[in-house]
Amino acid sequence: MEPVLSVQNLSKNYGLVQALKNVSFNVPAGSVFGILGPNGSGKTTLLGIILDIIVPLGGQYSWFGGMDAVAARRQIGSLLETPNFYHYMSAFDNLAISAAIKQRGADDRIAVLEKTGLLQRKDSKFQTYSLGMKQRLAIAGTLLGGSRVLVFDEPTNGLDPAGITEIRELIRKLNSEGTTIIMASHLLDEVEKVCTHVAILKQGKLLVDGPVADVLRSDDLLEVKAADMAGLHNILQSMNGIKNIQAVSDLLLLKCETEIKASDINRYCMDKGIVLTHLVLKKKSLETRFMELTN
Amino acid sequence: MSSLLAIEWLKLKRYNTFWILICFFIVLLPLWNYCILSGGINVSGNGMKLINQTYSFPGVWGNIGFWGSLFVVLLSILIIILTANEFTFRTHRQNVIDGWSRLQFFHAKILLVFAFSVAATVYVFILGAIFGYANSGSFSSMFEGVEKVFYFFLFSLNYLGFALLASIVIRRSGLSIGMFLLYIFIIKNILKGVLNFTNNDWNVGNYLPLQSCSELLPFPLFEMLKGLMKQGPQPTTAYVLASIAWAIIYYFAGRGILLKRDW
Numbered sequence: 001m002e003p004v005l006s007v008q009n010l011s012k013n014y015g016l017v018q019a020l021k022n023v024s025f026n027v028p029a030g031s032v033f034g035i036l037g038p039n040g041s042g043k044t045t046l047l048g049i050i051l052d053i054i055v056p057l058g059g060q061y062s063w064f065g066g067m068d069a070v071a072a073r074r075q076i077g078s079l080l081e082t083p084n085f086y087h088y089m090s091a092f093d094n095l096a097i098s099a100a101i102k103q104r105g106a107d108d109r110i111a112v113l114e115k116t117g118l119l120q121r122k123d124s125k126f127q128t129y130s131l132g133m134k135q136r137l138a139i140a141g142t143l144l145g146g147s148r149v150l151v152f153d154e155p156t157n158g159l160d161p162a163g164i165t166e167i168r169e170l171i172r173k174l175n176s177e178g179t180t181i182i183m184a185s186h187l188l189d190e191v192e193k194v195c196t197h198v199a200i201l202k203q204g205k206l207l208v209d210g211p212v213a214d215v216l217r218s219d220d221l222l223e224v225k226a227a228d229m230a231g232l233h234n235i236l237q238s239m240n241g242i243k244n245i246q247a248v249s250d251l252l253l254l255k256c257e258t259e260i261k262a263s264d265i266n267r268y269c270m271d272k273g274i275v276l277t278h279l280v281l282k283k284k285s286l287e288t289r290f291m292e293l294t295n
Numbered sequence: 296m297s298s299l300l301a302i303e304w305l306k307l308k309r310y311n312t313f314w315i316l317i318c319f320f321i322v323l324l325p326l327w328n329y330c331i332l333s334g335g336i337n338v339s340g341n342g343m344k345l346i347n348q349t350y351s352f353p354g355v356w357g358n359i360g361f362w363g364s365l366f367v368v369l370l371s372i373l374i375i376i377l378t379a380n381e382f383t384f385r386t387h388r389q390n391v392i393d394g395w396s397r398l399q400f401f402h403a404k405i406l407l408v409f410a411f412s413v414a415a416t417v418y419v420f421i422l423g424a425i426f427g428y429a430n431s432g433s434f435s436s437m438f439e440g441v442e443k444v445f446y447f448f449l450f451s452l453n454y455l456g457f458a459l460l461a462s463i464v465i466r467r468s469g470l471s472i473g474m475f476l477l478y479i480f481i482i483k484n485i486l487k488g489v490l491n492f493t494n495n496d497w498n499v500g501n502y503l504p505l506q507s508c509s510e511l512l513p514f515p516l517f518e519m520l521k522g523l524m525k526q527g528p529q530p531t532t533a534y535v536l537a538s539i540a541w542a543i544i545y546y547f548a549g550r551g552i553l554l555k556r557d558w
Contacts, residue, residue, distance in 0.1 A: 051392050053558045074394030084389035086380075089309045100302050101393040141393075 002065040004029045004149055004180045010059035012045050019045045020204045032175050034195035035184040042204040043184035047153050051078055074102045077142025078151040083134040087127040091137050104145035116140040131158040152183040168194050188290050202294045216289055222254040225278030235272045299403040316373045324366050325422055349515055351430040353440030355423050360443040360512045363419045364450050370411050371458035372472055379468035388558050401553045408459055412451035420444050446511035449538045453508040456545035463549045507537035
């Protein structure tokens with residue numbers, strides 16, 4: 001299937017600072033595409049360029065296989081950095097402007113305000129909203145007219161824990177209904193929880209991109225211990241499927257092929273007459289993987 | 296086109312500042328003229344009333360055009376506030392994110408400039424007709440000198456276009472208003488004086504931004520004095536062309552900046 005968004009060799013400088021360096025990737029239709037990176041890695045610049053807010057130094061992007069960019073934006077709901085609304089107008093009136101620009105009827109304003117829990121405050125002026133409510137209103141705005149694609153920059157910024165969960169649920173639900181979602185985040189945990197694909201940026205460079213399972217995959221580690229450590233070391237060396245054995249203080253750290261399970265190790269040692277006193281499967285944390293990637 | 300203006304209207308209709316400034320314009324302009332006519336406000340020399348002579352046709356057009364031009368400053372400030380607000384609250388970004396092109400955003404503001412200019416011109420025309428009729432007793436010579444109303448339109452277009460450009464360049468409301476007022480009241484006059492002093496034959500200073508259109512609507516008293524001093528006729532056509540040229544320059548400058556700059 002044609003990618004929803006295709007980005008080729010985007011570059012951007014702010015004075016002497018290179019904010020983006022030749023970034024290219026495709027966003028598959030139907031994915032939740034996370035753009036992950038530490039603060040200042042170029043995430044917002046990247047989103048700004050694909051929404052024509054920022055002028056790139058070089059490179060191209062195309063939506064929906066080359067649709068006119070302005071027409072494409074009317075089918076995209078975006079939340080960039082901060083919620084931007086007319087402070088003297090109510091939520092309801094503000095959404096009327098967004099709907100008019102998107103060339104959609106203003107009929108689904110009630111529905112999107114209800115989805116984001118703002119219906120009761122629809123007639124309050126934007127300037128009376130709390131930070132979290134402003135963020136919710138911005139998300140409500142992106143849902144107007146049933147967008148094909150949603151672009152979110154740090155969507156859970158400023159929300160309380162309940163709000164964060166709600167928004168994640170909303171993202172999952174919309175995605176299951178077929179909406180493609182592109183979101184920038186510096187929160188690994190968030191990306192891991194909701195994204196199907198990820199691109200990792202560091203200092204404007206694209207380090208890696210692809211399905212989350214591939215990019216963030218890491219080998220599992222097994223910790224084992226027995227009374228007879230030398231014997232244990234000995235027999236494990238001859239076991240198939242163990243890639244690496246490392247002695248760390250009083251235990252052994254095993255790196256195994258994926259098909260080897262903890263139970264296989266246990267049974268193998270039993271058969272060889274060694275009883276394990278300690279057997280722990282250690283998943284390498286996402287943070288460790290992220291640090292590996294970005295360092 | 297009409298949809299751009301319709302969306303601008305959605306932004307305007309809930310904005311109190313807009314209504315307040317428009318009300319000031321609508322109420323104060325006829326009130327001011329009435330006070331001059333009735334002698335409440337006057338420039339007098341030796342007990343002679345000097346500026347209340349001209350509220351009958353055809354003099355009323357030049358008179359009301361001049362006083363109207365002062366009130367255009369109010370509308371210019373409104374344009375600056377409306378545009379700078381978009382930058383301050385980043386709604387200019389939201390408009391583009393939601394599906395306007397950058398050019399559509401700019402054209403919506405240009406249309407606002409035109410709409411304000413047309414509305415103000417129509418209002419000045421109606422006021423002129425009423426004052427003129429009240430003081431002439433008939434409409435017989437009404438269309439004599441009515442080109443001053445067209446000059447007023449050019450004047451508004453120049454001022455509002457310049458104000459739009461200033462707010463696009465500076466982006467901040469307070470600073471834009473300050474620079475705008477500084478230019479029209481101080482800098483423009485200094486430049487005009489210097490240029491006209493050094494280029495006496497050509498009066499280059501009269502063609503400065505916002506000056507060429509002011510030359511079209513001179514202070515009625517000065518016009519009378521110039522007549523007495525038997526000065527040659529003013530190069531009106533040149534001022535009209537210069538004003539149109541400046542308006543076009545403001546358009547392309549604003550457009551160029553908005554298309555090239557990061558938002």
